[in-house]
Amino acid sequence: MLHILRKSWYQKTSTQKHIFILIAIGPALLGYLLFTLYPNITSVYYSLLYWTGVTKPDYVGFDNYVKIAHDHFFWNALYHNFLYTLIIPPLILIISLFLAYLLTYKGYRESSFYKVLYFFPNVLPVVVISLLWAFIYDGNFGLINAFLKMISIDIGEYYWLGHEKTAFWAIIPPTVWAGVGFYVVIIMNAMAAIPKSLYESAILEGASHTQRLYHITIPLINGVLRVCLLFIVLGLFRNFELILVLTNGGPSGSTDVVGLYMFNYAFGSKVGTATIHDYGYASAIGMCLFVILISIKLIMDKFLPDKTVEF
Amino acid sequence: MVEKRLLSDYIWRFVLLIWGSSILLPLIWIFYEALKTNVEFFADIWALPSKANWKNFSNAWTMFGIGQSVLNTLYYVGASLIIGTFLVALKTYALVRLEFRGRKLIWGLIMLSLFLPGITALVPQYVLMRSIHLTNSLTGLVILDSFGENVFFLLLLAGFMKSIPKEVEESAFIDGASLFKVFFRIILPLSMPGIVTVAIFRFLGLYNNFIGPFIYLSDQKKYTIGLNIYNANTMMQYKSNWVTLFAGVMIVLIPSIVVYVLFQKRILEGATLGAVKG
Numbered sequence: 001m002l003h004i005l006r007k008s009w010y011q012k013t014s015t016q017k018h019i020f021i022l023i024a025i026g027p028a029l030l031g032y033l034l035f036t037l038y039p040n041i042t043s044v045y046y047s048l049l050y051w052t053g054v055t056k057p058d059y060v061g062f063d064n065y066v067k068i069a070h071d072h073f074f075w076n077a078l079y080h081n082f083l084y085t086l087i088i089p090p091l092i093l094i095i096s097l098f099l100a101y102l103l104t105y106k107g108y109r110e111s112s113f114y115k116v117l118y119f120f121p122n123v124l125p126v127v128v129i130s131l132l133w134a135f136i137y138d139g140n141f142g143l144i145n146a147f148l149k150m151i152s153i154d155i156g157e158y159y160w161l162g163h164e165k166t167a168f169w170a171i172i173p174p175t176v177w178a179g180v181g182f183y184v185v186i187i188m189n190a191m192a193a194i195p196k197s198l199y200e201s202a203i204l205e206g207a208s209h210t211q212r213l214y215h216i217t218i219p220l221i222n223g224v225l226r227v228c229l230l231f232i233v234l235g236l237f238r239n240f241e242l243i244l245v246l247t248n249g250g251p252s253g254s255t256d257v258v259g260l261y262m263f264n265y266a267f268g269s270k271v272g273t274a275t276i277h278d279y280g281y282a283s284a285i286g287m288c289l290f291v292i293l294i295s296i297k298l299i300m301d302k303f304l305p306d307k308t309v310e311f
Numbered sequence: 312m313v314e315k316r317l318l319s320d321y322i323w324r325f326v327l328l329i330w331g332s333s334i335l336l337p338l339i340w341i342f343y344e345a346l347k348t349n350v351e352f353f354a355d356i357w358a359l360p361s362k363a364n365w366k367n368f369s370n371a372w373t374m375f376g377i378g379q380s381v382l383n384t385l386y387y388v389g390a391s392l393i394i395g396t397f398l399v400a401l402k403t404y405a406l407v408r409l410e411f412r413g414r415k416l417i418w419g420l421i422m423l424s425l426f427l428p429g430i431t432a433l434v435p436q437y438v439l440m441r442s443i444h445l446t447n448s449l450t451g452l453v454i455l456d457s458f459g460e461n462v463f464f465l466l467l468l469a470g471f472m473k474s475i476p477k478e479v480e481e482s483a484f485i486d487g488a489s490l491f492k493v494f495f496r497i498i499l500p501l502s503m504p505g506i507v508t509v510a511i512f513r514f515l516g517l518y519n520n521f522i523g524p525f526i527y528l529s530d531q532k533k534y535t536i537g538l539n540i541y542n543a544n545t546m547m548q549y550k551s552n553w554v555t556l557f558a559g560v561m562i563v564l565i566p567s568i569v570v571y572v573l574f575q576k577r578i579l580e581g582a583t584l585g586a587v588k589g
Contacts, residue, residue: 017409020490024405028398029417031458032424039435040427046435053438099330102323110327116575117331123571123578124564125519127537131544131560132337141553143340146356177333182582189583238430241521245541259430266434267526279434286431293428 047287049280053266057280064284074285077249077256078292080168081237084175084257089232091176093225096183101213103184104191105199115188119181126178130245133174137161161247164254171243171255178242179235183228190224191217226304233296237289262286338564345557352554364554371559374552379532380539387449387456387524387535388517395457396464396510403468404498408480409490424460437526447529455527456517464509467584471505472498508581511574518566536563 047064051057068074099118103111121129136143139159148155160170194217202212218225240260243249249256249264266282344352345367347360372378405411406418436455437446445451475498483493499506524538534542540556540563547556571578 017411017490020494021405021409021411024401025417028402028458029420031398031454032421032460034439035436035455035459036424036427036432037420039432039439042435043431046438095330099327102327106320106323108320108324108327110324114327114331116579117334119575119579119582120334120571122582123515123519123567125521125537125567127521127541128560128563128567131540132341134544135341135557136337141353141356143337143356150357180330181334185579185582238428245521262430263433263522266437279438282434283431286434290428290431 043283043286046280046283049283051279053277053279060280064281065288067281068284068288073253073256074258074261074288076253077258077261080255081257083168084171084236085233088172088175088179088236089229091172092179092183092232093228095176096180096187096228097218097225099180100184100187100191101209101217104188105209105212115185118184121178122182124178126241127245129174129178130242133170133177134161134246137170162251164251167247167251167255171246174242174246175236179232183232186224186228187221190221194220226300229304230297230300233300234293237293237296258285258289258292262289341557342561345554345561347554349552349554367554367558368562371555371562374555375539375543375559376531377536377539377559377562380534380536383449383533384518384536387452388514390450390453391456391517392510392513394453395461396506396513398457399461399464399468399509400499400502400506401494403465403472404494406465407469407472408475408498421460421462421465425462433522433526440527446527447533449528449533452523452527456520456523464513467512467581468502468505468509470584471502475501508577508584511570511577512581514570515567515578518570 048059048061049057050060050063099114102108103115135141137160139145139157139162142160144160145155145158158166160166198216198220199212202216207215237257238259240257240263243255243257243260244263247255248268249260262282262285265278265285267277343359344356346363346365347367348364351358351360406414406421440446440451440455445454479497479501480493483497488496519537520535521537521541524535525541528534528538531542540559543556543559547553
């Protein structure tokens, strides 16, 4: 009976169903094709153009890619990306793992409050994070210089972001500071899924916290750590807003990264030394970035096999 | 797991406290500097203000034109939030609960965007928006953010909608309810927890969006609040009225703090969901 009813409903309302599906999916799909898929595909073609954005585009074939190969600003930016990739992900992961372990297994009264507090930078606008750190690094009134003065190291009005030597390193603390909270929460969740009984037997056998961390926790959450690492590394290549606000790649390109370099070629007020926009060249850099991102993913899949232990 | 409190525990608690302070102290610092006069500020950056100078906040409000940018932000964030969330709910329902030809194809097409790094599309997207005259327009940004794809929200909602039992829907159909009625009266209310989570994350994403307004809005009267404070900071190099800028930064922070305090539980849960799916 129910079966017949259901069938007749489907027949009766099939026009209505089609209208509903058209309304539900049509606009969203059209928007997706137009604003997401189409631009991603056209960027391949754009990378073969010379186009200031104002005048007519010229087709230049692979000239942009040849130019990239000889563009030392590009290689400089890519070099910075790689250095940051070597330094920042281990810092974020080690700090997050350590904090997450303390919060999960030490059971201090304040732990649940810290979990919420640590995550807080992740909901802040990147502009606020950048400005906050710009104030901290300021030469005139910055917190760092004031702190150094307090412990009687007076370095005068030193602008941490204004010197080539320190600006590069100054990008690291805000990035780590803003990132750790997210991974603390992710890792804590993974730790919560580990059966308590494993730790209990380890404690009975007299395993210390360090031993438990190395022999139980880390192997069991290996899969999650791997995903975290991939997230952080891809994020470092993708996100450039923090650097855009803090230094815009300067002084003299000492903090430039590939994403920001591309962005400035298309939209920025200054590019290296010139101020010419070139949508074609920017797209070619974007394509290189795309290839880099894919390679990172493949390399990490190959060399960091998913060794998650089942329990 | 109750264990003895040892000396090492004091060290670990201190470590936790240090990281916590690194987040809290700079924010507190900015807050009390925002209540100083410029003279006090330059005299000693540690000292507390002699009296709370709330005027800095009203000065920041008028000097940077925050009133206008709050309205712009309300329009941009509000409209994109409502349209975008509604569209994603509607689309998810059709894709997850209804059967029709081409469904798998459309699903696959949308999942394709997981492999696209948004960054390479910035330039063609801008050219496209320019050719349909949607640059330097808040409405343009609303359209871009409401209709552009975000798989994260689709997947998050799909999880919620899949868990609604089919019987609820079917009995309504048998009673003669239309699909529209079922969607609005049954599916929407039942997947509210998921929709609220999506809305919170959309809000954070939109409110924190810097690069979008930075690329698309050239007219200062159309600036969102984040872009406005960025601009104000650039001007400070010539004005050096820092206490007012600090007050401005505090104003930008208020919505983030309010939303986080109200929804921290959902935000922490949602963040984990995203990572598992991601």
